[in-house]
Amino acid sequence: MPDVLAVPIEHQFDDATQQREAATMGMWLFIATEILLFGGMFLGYTAYRHAYPSAFAEASRHTLIAFGGTNTAVLLISSTVMAFAVRAASQNRRKLLGLLLFVTASLGVLFLVIKGLEYAHEINEHLLPGRAFHIDAADPQHAELFFYIYWLMTGVHALHVTIGVVLITFFAFRAWFRDAFRNHDTPIELLGLYWHFVDIVWVFLFPLIYMIDRHS
Amino acid sequence: MTTATLQAAPQPRPLTKPTYLADGKTIRSWLLTTDHKRIAILYMISITLFFFIGGAAATMMRLELLTPQGDLVTSETYNKLFTIHGVVMVWFFLIPSIPTVLGNFLVPLMIGARDVAFPKLNLASWYLFMAGGAFAVFSIITGGVDTGWTFYTPYSSTYANGHVIAMATGIFIAGFGSIATGLNFIVTIHKMRAPGLTWFRLPMFIWTIYTTSLILVLATPVLAITLTLMALERAFGVGIFNPAMGGDPLLFQHLFWFYSHPAVYIMILPGMGVVSELIPCFARKQMFGYRFVAYATVAIGVFGFLVWGHHMFVSSQSIYAGMIFSILSFAVSVPSAIKVFNWTATLYKGSIRFQTPMLYALGFVGLFTIGGLTGLFLACLAVDVHVHDTYFVIAHFHYIMVGGMVMGYLGGLHFWWPKITGRLYPERLAKLSAVTIFLGFNLTFFPQFILGYLGMPRRYPVYAPEFQVLNVFSTAGASILAVGYVLPLAYLLWSLRWGRVAGPNPWQATGLEWTTSSPPPTDNFEKTPIVTEGPYAYDAQAAEAELEAGHA
Amino acid sequence: MRFVGSFLFPESASNLAPNVDHIYLALLALSTAITILVLVVALFFCIRYRRGSKADRTPPKGTPMRIEITWTLIPLLIFLGLFFWAAEEFFAMSRPPADATEIYVVGKQWMWKIQHPDGRREINELHIPVGRPVKLVMTSEDVIHDFFVPDFRTKQDVVPGRYTTEWFTPTKPGKYHIFCSQYCGTDHSRMVGWVYVMEPAEHARWLQRQPAPDSLVAQGERAFHSRGCSGCHVQSSAIHAPLLDGIFGKPVPLKDGSLVIADEQYLRDSILLPNKQIAAGYEPLMPTFQGQISEEELNAIIAYLKSLGDQPRQEGER
């Protein structure tokens, strides 16, 4: 058990347990709002995929499944590492925690790099909606709609990843150099929750974007 | 007033700590405060400001509508006025009103906590709110926006004039303030209740704030993403609502109303909560059907998410979806009915006093009932086809939002004013203004029901001459209403200095907030209270007995 | 009573108006009754149990479950009744009769453009004979509008990119407001007009006073040739394209295996977004006509394609 005395308790709380449970609950509520934030875009996706199934299938085949698949693996691994980091924090293993956080953040950066390459490729191929958009498809208009949604959802997701990477790096430094989370691992746990959530979003995005109709 | 009636409330101990108002006098101590009570005051000042901005827009609209020609302002200006009015009143006044002012002040006090769970986040919410407000004011000053508060695409994303993106950004930012507030309240209510304060011992106000927070947390992000999509479409010319791309303008409406219908319950539930405090106190009665009212509150919050499509009956949404949304709208009305009946029944065998807060509460019940019942007209498919987007709708929601929620807010403000400031307001003047508001309100908005059924469309600065008479009535009413609203502002400010000192519990009310001094110290309670009984332990017979014995 | 009626109700000038008014009146009666009930009971309690009054205040015991359930169930049942009544009427309102005159309406900022089947056009005015059902087929060139005739108790949004319909049978000659009731920008409140409902004889005279252009079908047929549609959609064409005779209202098998009914929307999409749905057995060769054909010309072409629908689908050249 960590040394409870070392946890600073804010004045509105009675004890460490209350403080910790409140923070965790707050984070989960935040995640619920995030689900609905992405939910709005998922509704757009569902409605249009239902309306233009063949255009979506065709457009989806223009996405780079190798990149998407690798990225899924990268995020899943980073989530696993993050889980170990949270564990290290609760065991007060400061160096291990710092290290694991660095690994997590690096995997996040790797994800962003791969995503960036993919974006660059797509811009070259004129798959960024707008004036320059061009696609060899039977129904270019609705393929463009697909790509609009694709850019939107992956973009918002990438924004979340970026925020996560920044936070994780920051926390990693604080763990390594300051030992900031000794007996006080709640922030790391919350960070972990956030990161896992970002991972879950991708787990759903991946098949919806890259694999609508790969078998034909 | 005697203290003998305070059976429920233990005697407050003499004050040893400074009140929260005296705890630091500098501007800095206010702007950097994390005290929920001070943050409540910050909100109170801000939303009052916004109310008068929205009210000024309403005043100009009503003046324009005196004549059918559209001669006071141009159509374009008028369109900007109702947009400003709607946006400011909804997002910068009514949604924050009771939750952020009374909610912030009272939630910790009512549950016996020292503060909310995340005080810094609470202050951040206010800054987000003000930043959002700054964007909104910026877009108003630099030329306004003419989309209506509903921002329907493709008008807003392609054709509209003005700073739509700035306005949307303002709402977006303020929205995150709301989310943070809601999150804070939910965690606070779950985790910070005093020992013994079980869920079914909570005051009804807490139940309503809890449910409201749930809606804030689950609905607002959808608004955020919807406005983002609209703004992106406007900025880059491509987007998912654009019919030229095969997009569906109705998708915007689905997303918008998925937020905005639940949001109307954000704008009424807290008012219901206030009324549920006021009626038992001034009738000296236990609340009738406490558990049912609590369940009804949660039911309104949850079912409220199922009915948004009733704003889209004639939008070319599928008629079958229309039917689903219609029947669900009727269903969501049932819990409201339960509440109205229970409030009425609470009066039975009470010992009723008619002080200002009670007048507001009774006004609320009457006007909410009318507003709600006319909501049923709108939920009725065939009737809505005729009255959709007419003044009938305008009258419906002003009856609920102004007649209901604003009355509830004013009632609550008067009721807890002594707790907030330590001073009593002048009772006679307050009663007078309550009656003025009630009369002015009905004169303003009742004629609009008739106008609506006659077919006068909303958002019309120029209208057919046969509608003029009723519009003149309405404008006349609005001027009375304006007087009614300026009065409280004046005498409440006056009372800060010259009002009678209130004492901890001027209404002999139950509830933990009345057990501490007025105004409360920064930490709220000398010692964490322990709760041993349910709310509203009032006794009408004892109150009468005392009256007979010659006290009070 | 008549006087009061004219103050509270708009003219009742269509087949729909009396039905809507009946539901409205029922709601009004119910709401008034409930409001009065609540108010009277509240007022009674307020007076009887005002502070200091001599009244029996022995506290009632607990909360009777039966009361709560009663006032939950009764409103629920009333609501269900109201729902079915209004939904049935709504359903009827969205089902135009087969013999209705089809009139095309195009909304744009800020006017109404109207095309009659005989090819006549009007702006912000609609002349129709009394007693004949009318079906409006509406679309918009820019933003969402709404075609609202209070005296007919009907309205319907007019949405860009698709067709919406609205129907009524005018029952009383007269002059009635058209309002645009979906906010559409600066002159939304000036996007108004009149419906003139005329006795058949008078309507015939009105028709005579107007220059008689080609019928809408004839206009459509001309466009069908001048736009080059006929270059492909004939038997003799080098390009393998479907014949369009008798297509309207029939199920069309699509390439992806599904079946759609060829309604106005389908025809519109086939012309503007030809690759959205590809007819089975054909290559996606048709060019898009988006941005080239105005809404009104499109309406004419659709009217023409529909007129082909009157004939049985036949092989060979016309």
Place this chain on the structure above:
Amino acid sequence: MNEPSARTYLFTGIALLAFLGLTIAAAYVNLGPLNTGVAMAISFAKGALIVLFFMHIRYSKPILWVFVGAGFFWLGIMLVLAMSDYMSRGWN
């Protein structure tokens, strides 16, 4: 709080990667209209693993289960009711 063991984490991670392989493999098999359903089912399984083990919900108080559920439940409301419009538009 009782924490899951390192082994649990490791197995969860491996299971997630296995599911990823399965998703990709399944996408190349023609299951007709079932493809999307299968892909979504696997995604839900992956999400559940993460929520239960990595995010410790399996070891948390019931109230958190409720909050997790609420997010998805409300998302469900949105999708189902809005799609009820889109699906029934063409009915006649």
